[in-house]
Amino acid sequence: ILNVEQSPQSLHVQEGDSTNFTCSFPSSNFYALHWYRWETAKSPEALFVMTLNGDEKKKGRISATLNTKEGYSYLYIKGSQPEDSATYLCAFLIYNQGGKLIFGQGTELSVKP
Amino acid sequence: IAGITQAPTSQILAAGRRMTLRCTQDMRHNAMYWYRQDLGLGLRLIHYSNTAGTTGKGEVPDGYSVSRANTDDFPLTLASAVPSQTSVYFCASRGDREDYGYTFGSGTRLTVV
Numbered sequence: 001i002l003n004v005e006q007s008p009q010s011l012h013v014q015e016g017d018s019t020n021f022t023c024s025f026p027s028s029n030f031y032a033l034h035w036y037r038w039e040t041a042k043s044p045e046a047l048f049v050m051t052l053n054g055d056e057k058k059k060g061r062i063s064a065t066l067n068t069k070e071g072y073s074y075l076y077i078k079g080s081q082p083e084d085s086a087t088y089l090c091a092f093l094i095y096n097q098g099g100k101l102i103f104g105q106g107t108e109l110s111v112k113p
Numbered sequence: 114i115a116g117i118t119q120a121p122t123s124q125i126l127a128a129g130r131r132m133t134l135r136c137t138q139d140m141r142h143n144a145m146y147w148y149r150q151d152l153g154l155g156l157r158l159i160h161y162s163n164t165a166g167t168t169g170k171g172e173v174p175d176g177y178s179v180s181r182a183n184t185d186d187f188p189l190t191l192a193s194a195v196p197s198q199t200s201v202y203f204c205a206s207r208g209d210r211e212d213y214g215y216t217f218g219s220g221t222r223l224t225v226v
Contacts, residue, residue, distance in 0.1 A: 032211065034214050043218060044156075044217045045214075049214050089156070100158055100161055100171065101215060103155050103156040103157075105155040
């Protein structure tokens with residue numbers, strides 16, 4: 001059974017704080033790692049798809065890094081805003097089984113004004 | 114239709130009844146997936162289909178069946194619903210480009226009583 005672990009489970013920060021979360025995944029048979037943002041009462045939206053060791057991706061104030069050799073990825077949010085409040089999911093892609101994503105349980109971020 | 118449409122949005126179902134959750138996409142994506150979301154357990158894969166005419170089992174397939182008669186539709190059937198199938202069900206699809214994430218539907222909230 002493949003495990004994708006995310007920490008922390010939840011995070012409460014003040015507006016303007018910078019924050020980061022961790023995603024741990026199996027380091028063997030790596031194909032890709034996905035990050036999703038999931039707002040309450042909506043469906044998950046893709047943020048990043050990362051495939052190469054050392055990858056760094058950025059979208060506005062959100063960025064992510066990838067270390068496939070040690071099996072972790074970090075998601076950073078610079079200067080958090082209330083609209084960043086959401087659950088952030090990472091998912092490990094099992095390509096040799098048809099491209100299935102195995103999701104972590106997510107990090108729930110709450111940003112207070 | 115833009116993206117993925119799921120129906121119904123929510124449903125209360127008596128235990129033992131048969132129910133089909135509908136999922137339709139208009140993006141001509143080959144791969145489609147059904148996930149269930151449960152508190153504390155995150156998103157878990159039920160069944161998947163890599164292309165029309167093929168299906169496969171995910172992490173939690175028992176009690177569910179799927180079919181993929183064409184590219185656009187991927188219905189999920191509960192043959193005889195049980196209370197443990199109370200959950201929010203998300204349908205997702207993936208295009209052929211490996212640097213794109215999944216596209217998710219808006220979910221079906223199912224309560225089995």
